[in-house]
Amino acid sequence: MSERVLGWSRARRAAGSRGWRGTDALVRGTVGGLGLVACGVVLHRVELVFLGAPLLVSTVLALTVPVGAVPVPTVARLPRTVEAGDDGLQTIAFPADPAVEFLAVRLPLPDGEGIGPVHLVPGSAGSVRVRLRWNAWGEGVDLRPDHLVAGRDALLISGPVTGRESRRTVLPPVVPLPPGPLPPRVAGLVGAHRSARPGDGTELRAVRPFQPGDRVRRVDWRVTLRAGAATGDVLGPGTLHVRERHAEADAELMLAIDSRVDVVPELARWSDSEDNAVRAGGTLDASVRAVTALAAGYLRQGDRVGLIDLGRPQLGIAPAAGHRQLLRIRHQLVACSRAAGWAPKPVLRARQMPSGAVVLVLSPFLDDAIADCVALAARRGELVIAVDMLPPRLVADPESPWGEVVRQVLVGEHRARLAALKARGVAVVPCGAVAATLRRVRRRR
Amino acid sequence: MIIDGGVPASRLRTVTALVCLAIGVDLALHGAGTFTVAVAGLLSVACVLVPASPAPLLLIGLAAAVLTSSGTGAFGLGVLVLIPLVHLLHLCCAITAVLPKGARIAPAAFRSPLRRFAVTQLSVTMIVLIAMIVPAGRTPPILEVAALLSIAGMALAVIVLDRSRPPSRDESHPAEMA
Numbered sequence A: 001m002s003e004r005v006l007g008w009s010r011a012r013r014a015a016g017s018r019g020w021r022g023t024d025a026l027v028r029g030t031v032g033g034l035g036l037v038a039c040g041v042v043l044h045r046v047e048l049v050f051l052g053a054p055l056l057v058s059t060v061l062a063l064t065v066p067v068g069a070v071p072v073p074t075v076a077r078l079p080r081t082v083e084a085g086d087d088g089l090q091t092i093a094f095p096a097d098p099a100v101e102f103l104a105v106r107l108p109l110p111d112g113e114g115i116g117p118v119h120l121v122p123g124s125a126g127s128v129r130v131r132l133r134w135n136a137w138g139e140g141v142d143l144r145p146d147h148l149v150a151g152r153d154a155l156l157i158s159g160p161v162t163g164r165e166s167r168r169t170v171l172p173p174v175v176p177l178p179p180g181p182l183p184p185r186v187a188g189l190v191g192a193h194r195s196a197r198p199g200d201g202t203e204l205r206a207v208r209p210f211q212p213g214d215r216v217r218r219v220d221w222r223v224t225l226r227a228g229a230a231t232g233d234v235l236g237p238g239t240l241h242v243r244e245r246h247a248e249a250d251a252e253l254m255l256a257i258d259s260r261v262d263v264v265p266e267l268a269r270w271s272d273s274e275d276n277a278v279r280a281g282g283t284l285d286a287s288v289r290a291v292t293a294l295a296a297g298y299l300r301q302g303d304r305v306g307l308i309d310l311g312r313p314q315l316g317i318a319p320a321a322g323h324r325q326l327l328r329i330r331h332q333l334v335a336c337s338r339a340a341g342w343a344p345k346p347v348l349r350a351r352q353m354p355s356g357a358v359v360l361v362l363s364p365f366l367d368d369a370i371a372d373c374v375a376l377a378a379r380r381g382e383l384v385i386a387v388d389m390l391p392p393r394l395v396a397d398p399e400s401p402w403g404e405v406v407r408q409v410l411v412g413e414h415r416a417r418l419a420a421l422k423a424r425g426v427a428v429v430p431c432g433a434v435a436a437t438l439r440r441v442r443r444r445r
Numbered sequence B: 001m002i003i004d005g006g007v008p009a010s011r012l013r014t015v016t017a018l019v020c021l022a023i024g025v026d027l028a029l030h031g032a033g034t035f036t037v038a039v040a041g042l043l044s045v046a047c048v049l050v051p052a053s054p055a056p057l058l059l060i061g062l063a064a065a066v067l068t069s070s071g072t073g074a075f076g077l078g079v080l081v082l083i084p085l086v087h088l089l090h091l092c093c094a095i096t097a098v099l100p101k102g103a104r105i106a107p108a109a110f111r112s113p114l115r116r117f118a119v120t121q122l123s124v125t126m127i128v129l130i131a132m133i134v135p136a137g138r139t140p141p142i143l144e145v146a147a148l149l150s151i152a153g154m155a156l157a158v159i160v161l162d163r164s165r166p167p168s169r170d171e172s173h174p175a176e177m178a
Helices: A002-017 A024-043 A046-063 A221-231 A283-300 A323-338 A368-379 A403-423 A431-444 B010-029 B034-049 B055-070 B077-096 B107-133 B141-163
Strands: A081-083 A087-093 A100-106 A118-122 A127-133 A138-143 A147-151 A156-161 A166-171 A193-209 A241-249 A252-257 A304-309 A317-320 A358-363 A383-388 A427-430
Touching: A024 A046, A024 B055, A024 B077, A024 B141, A046 B055, A046 B077, A046 B107, A100 B107, A118 B107, A138 A323, A166 A323, A221 A241, A252 A283, A252 A317, A252 A323, A283 A304, A283 A323, A283 A358, A283 A431, A304 A323, A317 A323, A358 A368, A368 A383, A368 A403, A383 A403, A383 A431, A403 A427, A427 A431, B010 B034, B010 B055, B010 B077, B034 B055, B055 B077, B077 B107
Parallel strands: A081 A166, A252 A304, A252 A358, A358 A383, A383 A427
Antiparallel strands: A087 A127, A100 A118, A100 A147, A138 A166, A147 A156, A193 A241, A304 A317
């Protein structure tokens, strides 16, 4: 008997070393059950035995299956970068053990936010699958499977163990946008746009008299013969005419995002902190979506697009073309939003803007610094277009007696700032009118 | 198994509260005084709010003491009703104690505990029925004591025998989650 007791104590020690420990329920079942039965025997009251019997019997039944090694959940890997709106099935597998009755694991709800609540699932399930939906773009933790394993009747438990965080980058969605024609970059040699200067393109620019240096194959013989017939001197001086064509040049678009501020229509929420997250429906969210849409549209037609972060100049991307550039910009937008809100004043230097590029500045224009910055860039001779991202209708703080006054002051200042920009020759447009404005600007050029 | 939300764990606390209420009503109907019922009420609140505490054990002990002293008798309705209630309270508190606030439960998780609950209740009912048909005055008291002690001894023996069995699984300490 003593050997068996020793063996029992060794098994208890082994269970303890594997991470199992008894709960209050184990104490209750053992002490309560045995105590009531013992009291019933001592006091000769059978009802105490009846009341203690279920506790004792259930504890004995629960402990009949010995616990083994603590099952360790294994989390299947999902891609680190996903598209906004996508979903995926995350599988968490754990070895089935007859002694393990419950697994409490923290998993996100299908339509919930964050890492979600703890779910109690049967230990015999073997694997748990949960559907993850990435609705909001940005970078964050979407899974942290904290877990606790419990034996029968939760008399023995192991844990809780904090799970490893799964960080994921959700790229901003690409909304199709009809792109407008960009003015060609003067320095460009090849590209998709018709340049104002003569060159080797396909579009006819003019028919003019032959000049030294013109190629013979450019001679328009029909016009030359007509001119010769009119003067009576075929191939005489002044009768030879050539067809002159437009040059084709590439265009560069620099998208400047103001990551210093992120405001929503409700003024009362402007000072709220949301764990450095981008506010859904805020100006930064709208700016990022607009930048993604513009970049996708112009890159699709072969233009070169770059990115400027007015809050953090080091996060900018030099202009380039192609699908990889769109991916680069979307990744960088997530990085910009992660570091948003820390810069005191905007930075828009001349070396950030290639010569001849069109610069779109997307900002809510809530301070004079950004207006001065844009005006200075326009004074350097760049084509700068200010895209106003402030929500069209601001909502005053209903709990403050000065709420409406504050709203009117903000709106008035904002209007004056935009008027000052217009007076300095900067086109100010709402977010949806960028393509039309570019078209208008091109005609003017 | 696909997680689809399940039921909130607060429902388990609701069940605990209902069980505690039933125990309180049982005590009140069987001669418990106002003070005793008030103490049972406080313990019930503690059971619901802090299930991982001695409160459930104290409530079970209080209920057993009250019904024993009330003279209801071993086979009275108060005792017979209290047997499953006590067991249910023990089970609900045990499961609730391992769940944090806001947790959710897959109903399939209750399948095995409820099956074992039914088996336990069936075996206890059998014990009660056997005790009912055994003549009260003809068995020598020493024999009754020996029988009851043997029940407790058997329970202990089952635990000892089972726990001394060498573990069949790998004894390596769980590494960090892969």
